[in-house]
Amino acid sequence: METEFSDLLCIGAGLAGERVAVEAASQGFKALCLSLVPPRRSHSSAAQGGMQAALGNCAMGEGDSPDVHFEDTVKGSDWGCDQEVARLFVETAPRAVREMAFWGIPWNRVVPGKSTYFKGGKQYEKVEAKEKEGLITARSFGGTAKWRTCYTSDGTGHTLLYTMDNKVVELGVKVHDRMEAISLIHDGETCMGAVVRDLKTGKLRAYLAKATLIATGGYGRIYRETTNAVINEGAGAIIALDTGIVPIGNPEAVQFHPTGIVPTHILVTEGCRGDGGTLLDVNEDRFMPEYEPEKAELASRDVVSRWMIHHIRRGLGVKGHYGDHLWLDIRHLGAHHIKTKLREVEEICNNFLGIDPITQLIPVRPAQHYTMAGVRTDKDGAAYGLKGLFAAGEAACWDLHGFNRLGGNSLAETVVAGKIVGEKIAEFLKGYEVSFKTSVIRDCMVRDLERIERLVSCKDGNEDVYRIRNAMQDELMDRVGIFRNGTDLQKAVDNLEEIYERAKKVGIRSNWIGASPELTLAIKIQGMVRLALCVAYGALKRTESRGCHAREDFEARNDRDWLNRTLATWKEGDSLPTLNYEPASRVIALPPGSRGYGESKIISADEETSEEA
Amino acid sequence: MGRNLKFNIFRYNPLDSRSVPHTDSFSLEETDSMTLFIALTRIREEQDPSLQFDFCCRAGICGSCAMVINGRPGLACKTLTRELPDEITLMPLPVFKLIGDLSVDTGTWFRAMNEKVGSWIHTDKTLDPDAHEERMDNALAEEIYELERCVECGCCVASCGTANMREDFVGAVALNRIARFMLDPRDQRKEREYFEVIGTDEGIFGCMGLLACEDVCPKELPLQDQLGILRRKMGWSAVKHLFRFG
Ligand SMILES: Cc1cc2nc3c(=O)[nH]c(=O)nc-3n(C[C@H](O)[C@H](O)[C@H](O)COP(=O)(O)OP(=O)(O)OC[C@H]3O[C@@H](n4cnc5c(N)ncnc54)[C@H](O)[C@@H]3O)c2cc1C
Ligand code: SF4
Ligand code: SF4
Ligand code: FES
Numbered sequence: 001m002e003t004e005f006s007d008l009l010c011i012g013a014g015l016a017g018e019r020v021a022v023e024a025a026s027q028g029f030k031a032l033c034l035s036l037v038p039p040r041r042s043h044s045s046a047a048q049g050g051m052q053a054a055l056g057n058c059a060m061g062e063g064d065s066p067d068v069h070f071e072d073t074v075k076g077s078d079w080g081c082d083q084e085v086a087r088l089f090v091e092t093a094p095r096a097v098r099e100m101a102f103w104g105i106p107w108n109r110v111v112p113g114k115s116t117y118f119k120g121g122k123q124y125e126k127v128e129a130k131e132k133e134g135l136i137t138a139r140s141f142g143g144t145a146k147w148r149t150c151y152t153s154d155g156t157g158h159t160l161l162y163t164m165d166n167k168v169v170e171l172g173v174k175v176h177d178r179m180e181a182i183s184l185i186h187d188g189e190t191c192m193g194a195v196v197r198d199l200k201t202g203k204l205r206a207y208l209a210k211a212t213l214i215a216t217g218g219y220g221r222i223y224r225e226t227t228n229a230v231i232n233e234g235a236g237a238i239i240a241l242d243t244g245i246v247p248i249g250n251p252e253a254v255q256f257h258p259t260g261i262v263p264t265h266i267l268v269t270e271g272c273r274g275d276g277g278t279l280l281d282v283n284e285d286r287f288m289p290e291y292e293p294e295k296a297e298l299a300s301r302d303v304v305s306r307w308m309i310h311h312i313r314r315g316l317g318v319k320g321h322y323g324d325h326l327w328l329d330i331r332h333l334g335a336h337h338i339k340t341k342l343r344e345v346e347e348i349c350n351n352f353l354g355i356d357p358i359t360q361l362i363p364v365r366p367a368q369h370y371t372m373a374g375v376r377t378d379k380d381g382a383a384y385g386l387k388g389l390f391a392a393g394e395a396a397c398w399d400l401h402g403f404n405r406l407g408g409n410s411l412a413e414t415v416v417a418g419k420i421v422g423e424k425i426a427e428f429l430k431g432y433e434v435s436f437k438t439s440v441i442r443d444c445m446v447r448d449l450e451r452i453e454r455l456v457s458c459k460d461g462n463e464d465v466y467r468i469r470n471a472m473q474d475e476l477m478d479r480v481g482i483f484r485n486g487t488d489l490q491k492a493v494d495n496l497e498e499i500y501e502r503a504k505k506v507g508i509r510s511n512w513i514g515a516s517p518e519l520t521l522a523i524k525i526q527g528m529v530r531l532a533l534c535v536a537y538g539a540l541k542r543t544e545s546r547g548c549h550a551r552e553d554f555e556a557r558n559d560r561d562w563l564n565r566t567l568a569t570w571k572e573g574d575s576l577p578t579l580n581y582e583p584a585s586r587v588i589a590l591p592p593g594s595r596g597y598g599e600s601k602i603i604s605a606d607e608e609t610s611e612e613a
Numbered sequence: 614m615g616r617n618l619k620f621n622i623f624r625y626n627p628l629d630s631r632s633v634p635h636t637d638s639f640s641l642e643e644t645d646s647m648t649l650f651i652a653l654t655r656i657r658e659e660q661d662p663s664l665q666f667d668f669c670c671r672a673g674i675c676g677s678c679a680m681v682i683n684g685r686p687g688l689a690c691k692t693l694t695r696e697l698p699d700e701i702t703l704m705p706l707p708v709f710k711l712i713g714d715l716s717v718d719t720g721t722w723f724r725a726m727n728e729k730v731g732s733w734i735h736t737d738k739t740l741d742p743d744a745h746e747e748r749m750d751n752a753l754a755e756e757i758y759e760l761e762r763c764v765e766c767g768c769c770v771a772s773c774g775t776a777n778m779r780e781d782f783v784g785a786v787a788l789n790r791i792a793r794f795m796l797d798p799r800d801q802r803k804e805r806e807y808f809e810v811i812g813t814d815e816g817i818f819g820c821m822g823l824l825a826c827e828d829v830c831p832k833e834l835p836l837q838d839q840l841g842i843l844r845r846k847m848g849w850s851a852v853k854h855l856f857r858f859g
Contacts, residue, residue, distance in 0.1 A: 041675040046675065098745075102799075103733075106753075107746075108754055109748070110751070134749055166727070175720075178720065200712050230668050230670075263644075263645070264671055264672070320645065322645075348672070508662075513626060514627075515628075517665060
């Protein structure tokens with residue numbers, strides 16, 4: 001059996017995983033990262049918008065501070081976040097941005113003097129101060145009181161990830177790419193590493209470590225339509241859930257984005273609507289003002305997404321080969337504006353749709369976008385339930401985002417949590433010894449080998465793995481999407497249970513020698529369906545609306561009964577997760593109130609009578 | 614009804630002793646806005662689940678999906694089938710080690726490249742976490758970003774005559790990376806130190822200047838300009854170098 005040893009095993013080499021590895025390595029520990037793809041191809045590279053940190057350098061960010069950032073974050077989360085974590089985060093974010101500058105990010109900088117900007121389709125003027133020249137500047141993002149989003153042109157995630165990986169190369173941290181962790185090695189109390197499948201050869205290897213970090217990113221691919229990369233299939237959450245001990249926090253908390261292009265669901269920026277773009281239906285009529293007379297297309301992400309789906313359900317979508325969609329219209333903004341301010345949108349339209357947005361309409365539909373849910377950790381990043389297991393980044397439920405993540409807060413989370421959790425892991429490693437029990441390692445290995453053997457020999461059946469995956473994705477998309485209600489959710493749970501039974505009967509139909517993409521998916525298909533069941537079941541049980549979790553049959557946010565976090569675990573042999581709950585936040589610095597945007601019906605904590613559904 | 618497309622795809626699984634390099638053909642009906650990402654995914658899921666290829670972001674951002682498309686290296690996810698004839702031939706990128714079918718190992722190559730050119734800010738300063746960041750002119754930040762846009766897809770390497778002939782040639786991508794750091798005032802390396810990395814036949818003097826690299830770069834990086842600037846600087850530096858040590 002091939003075995004690798006390290007002090008810290010980072011499962012994931014996106015921004016979060018690499019930042020943690022950098023911290024541990026800087027403190028003299030041996031860190032090793034795994035990734036499904038070469039590290040710089042991790043999905044962090046796709047973030048274009050930017051990361052939030054209250055630097056307050058630019059004119060529109062004047063007067064910003066961690067306090068204001070804190071308030072925006074807690075409100076954004078609809079009071080679902082852990083407020084201690086939010087506080088820690090906002091205080092650290094400015095330092096993290098400066099650290100990244102020191103390591104080489106070419107952040108855009110303040111240019112003194114007058115310039116113009118668009119808001120709600122109108123043009124305004126601002127003046128940047130001379131004394132701030134050359135400091136890191138920021139742009140506007142939804143849900144924030146100040147301009148706080150630091151950026152590098154249209155490639156913030158790209159430059160962050162390249163700079164972070166440069167640091168990894170500098171420190172000599174090894175990244176084993178095309179490697180997939182398929183289970184955690186643990187004895188019910190302590191985590192000792194992971195069983196890893198080599199995606200070049202198909203071979204299994206044991207990676208043993210004193211500390212193991214899950215930093216596998218989001219898992220949008222359990223939905224049919226998502227802005228996420230194709231590798232975002234949830235392996236990190238799956239291996240945690242498979243322990244039977246480690247919980248997934250708030251599985252039902254899933255964010256959608258209104259404008260994914262059809263058919264590939266590549267994101268086109270909010271900037272289109274911010275600058276005055278409109279949404280049209282099959283008759284090329286603008287429909288948002290009908291639903292949201294005041295804000296129209298500029299209402300928050302969830303609200304716009306919801307009305308879009310509602311309008312499609314009314315039969316007013318445009319029929320196409322890939323299902324019904326709506327149109328995004330930016331033609332009236334004119335060639336000059338599109339070519340300068342919305343360049344990446346023009347490129348996406350040209351390259352992936354073959355259309356010209358200056359003269360043509362863009363087909364769009366809401367798509368899954370962000371996973372607030374994740375491996376539940378404490379504020380140090382230590383996972384609940386297993387000693388030596390940690391999580392950070394989108395894969396974790398640290399819980400900064402509660403039921404809704406603010407744009408720009410997730411890139412920031414990766415580097416901030418990476419820094420904090422990295423420091424905590426270094427502390428943990430000092431003087432920590434673990435005995436790697438050979439029997440435990442062997443058992444884990446044998447179990448995975450057997451699992452694979454059953455799949456390739458079609459011992460349990462010959463269900464087509466792609467069909468199972470598609471059925472699961474349809475179920476989540478159609479019934480556990482943007483609007484939710486008890487009837488549909490119950491149906492989704494029932495159907496997913498059936499799909500789960502079928503997933504147990506998957507068999508490999510092709511030549512599986514070597515890397516085999518079919519086998520790669522088949523190994524995690526049961527886990528994916530279990531994850532899907534956590535999402536659907538968590539959503540069914542949460543009989544309120546909060547942030548992105550919008551129940552048509554329970555429209556109010558219910559702080560009396562639901563100011564809490566779902567914790568889903570999976571007991572071996574069960575067909576449904578076990579749900580427990582904990583208070584959303586132990587410390588409450590900002591008491592629940594109105595967010596100041598979106599519709600809000602609130603049942604407050606001290607209300608006596610229970611509201612009718 | 615869309616066109617009927619015929620795909621001729623290179624097949625070889627080096628781990629399977631029975632496998633020999635050959636071409637398999639698949640046909641598929643074209644749909645609206647079909648990209649090679651959509652087409653290949655459908656072929657795998659509907660016709661041959663063993664077909665190997667790499668996609669990640671499917672949005673032209675991550676550089677995973679470079680392959681040779683009708684003779685020309687490019688990003689498959691960013692290629693619309695309607696820009697191609699009815700018959701589409703797909704081959705893996707040359708130069709890089711083959712994993713199987715259309716999948717090649719770019720990770721190992723690029724890690725080695727990054728180590729070789731020292732792709733990080735070399736400085737003896739330490740960071741004061743509570744101080745303001747060092748100021749930088751926005752125009753310079755944007756200039757650095759222009760060169761930092763490279764996605765390490767490998768198209769320039771695959772199309773390069775020198776890289777195809779000699780394994781140790783660093784490629785346009787590495788030369789562009791050096792140019793990026795030379796622009797950056799935070800990197801304290803001296804010209805001489807850059808010269809040691811690329812002022813050789815493995816580096817800038819191995820380049821024949823035919824510029825296939827710039828032609829195929831999906832990010833349209835100004836490789837030609839960068840190679841020119843480096844060649845001039847390095848030529849000059851070489852003279853100084855010889856003078857000083859020769
Ligand atoms: C289109 C898009 C645009 C976005 N724009 C913004 C933005 O402007 N601002 C913002 O703040 N946020 C944005 N986000 C969100 C943000 O980009 C992500 O939340 C963040 O980058 C996630 O980083 P990460 O390190 O947690 O995960 P990732 O970068 O996704 O990295 C995950 C890593 O885990 C590895 N991995 C996964 N499974 C396994 C396994 N089983 N074994 C081994 N390795 C594994 C992967 O290979 C990868 O290296 C955007 C997201 C999308 C989809
Ligand atoms: S110009 Fe130089 S680097 Fe570019 S393809 Fe030709 S030989 Fe290769
Ligand atoms: S320089 Fe261009 S072609 Fe070469 S690796 Fe970078 S993006 Fe690809
Ligand atoms: S899949 Fe990322 S560039 Fe093509």
